[in-house]
Amino acid sequence: MGTLNNASFPMTGIRLFVLFLVCLSGVSTGAFASQINWRSSIAATNLTSDGTTLMNGSFEFQLGSFTNGFLPTAENVSEWDGHWQALDTTAYNQTTRFFSSSVLLTTNASPFALGTSGYIWGRNKIQGADNEWILMRSVRWRWPVANNGVAFPVEWEVDESTIAILGEANGANFQMKSARVETGNSNAADDWLAAHFTAAQLADPSVSGWDADPDKDGSHNLLEFTTGGDPLKIDSEISATTWSQTNPATKGFTLKLPVTPAARDLVAVKMQFSTTLKVWLPLPAQETPGENSVSFSVTPGNASLYYRLAVAFK
Ligand SMILES: [Ca+2]
Numbered sequence: 001m002g003t004l005n006n007a008s009f010p011m012t013g014i015r016l017f018v019l020f021l022v023c024l025s026g027v028s029t030g031a032f033a034s035q036i037n038w039r040s041s042i043a044a045t046n047l048t049s050d051g052t053t054l055m056n057g058s059f060e061f062q063l064g065s066f067t068n069g070f071l072p073t074a075e076n077v078s079e080w081d082g083h084w085q086a087l088d089t090t091a092y093n094q095t096t097r098f099f100s101s102s103v104l105l106t107t108n109a110s111p112f113a114l115g116t117s118g119y120i121w122g123r124n125k126i127q128g129a130d131n132e133w134i135l136m137r138s139v140r141w142r143w144p145v146a147n148n149g150v151a152f153p154v155e156w157e158v159d160e161s162t163i164a165i166l167g168e169a170n171g172a173n174f175q176m177k178s179a180r181v182e183t184g185n186s187n188a189a190d191d192w193l194a195a196h197f198t199a200a201q202l203a204d205p206s207v208s209g210w211d212a213d214p215d216k217d218g219s220h221n222l223l224e225f226t227t228g229g230d231p232l233k234i235d236s237e238i239s240a241t242t243w244s245q246t247n248p249a250t251k252g253f254t255l256k257l258p259v260t261p262a263a264r265d266l267v268a269v270k271m272q273f274s275t276t277l278k279v280w281l282p283l284p285a286q287e288t289p290g291e292n293s294v295s296f297s298v299t300p301g302n303a304s305l306y307y308r309l310a311v312a313f314k
């Protein structure tokens with residue numbers, strides 16, 4: 001009997017070893033990675049900056065981090081995109097009023113270094129609309145060990161966000177509230193697009209693109225914006241240009257182009273002249289503070305003179 005018992009111990013040991021292998025194999029079928037489930041609460045009230053308009057389907061949320069130790073603040077929003085690295089992206093569901101996604105963390109390479117902060121960044125994506133952003137983190141949202149096959153999924157949920165860098169999270173009557181953001185100098189131009197085109201037109205570059213001329217009056221939309229024209233109505237802005245003779249002897253004249261205050265900081269207006277249509281020379285622009293126009297003085301003498309106008313975002 002004693003001999004039989006002794007013989008059975010190695011057998012039990014082998015069986016345990018086999019079971020352990022099977023167990024490891026079972027975990028590995030889920031890929032050796034750490035899964036992050038990230039979401040907002042279903043059917044929550046999520047507002048935009050006016051405090052009443054609900055977030056809609058144009059909002060998109062990303063899970064990610066900022067590179068090179070960049071610390072996002074409300075003051076450096078224009079630099080966020082340049083430092084942002086998204087790990088996962090998901091759309092906001094307007095009907096169920098939440099977002100939810102899962103992603104596998106497969107590397108702890110920068111900016112997903114173990115233990116450093118992860119963020120959830122939501123923003124609307126409508127061309128020409130005001131930018132609405134929310135950027136949140138939580139003291140708990142720290143990157144786990146990548147490729148950790150035995151770890152349970154990590155849950156990052158907006159209802160535990162304690163830190164909103166932009167916008168607000170977990171207020172008294174909402175879960176998320178985005179903030180209006182002005183990034184760089186593009187907003188006056190975006191406002192102009194939004195004021196002149198419908199959502200369907202904004203989605204169509206052949207109508208609302210800066211190079212488009214939907215009313216076929218010879219002024220593309222950027223020139224319409226610059227001079228205060230109506231992009232959907234034939235009203236030749238070039239005809240609004242003022243020509244005034246300054247010196248009859250030299251046939252000198254001044255050309256004055258209207259430039260709206262909104263366009264003044266955003267758009268560079270350049271004029272060139274030529275007598276041959278081959279060689280073009282610049283005309284210096286004269287800008288008078290407080291005057292919504294740019295002037296160019298020309299002294300053609302007896303030569304035939306051609307001119308061309310160029311407008312471009314600065
Ligand atoms: Ca036009």
Ligand SMILES: [Ca+2]
Nearest residue numbers: 230231233235
């Ligand atoms: Ca027009």
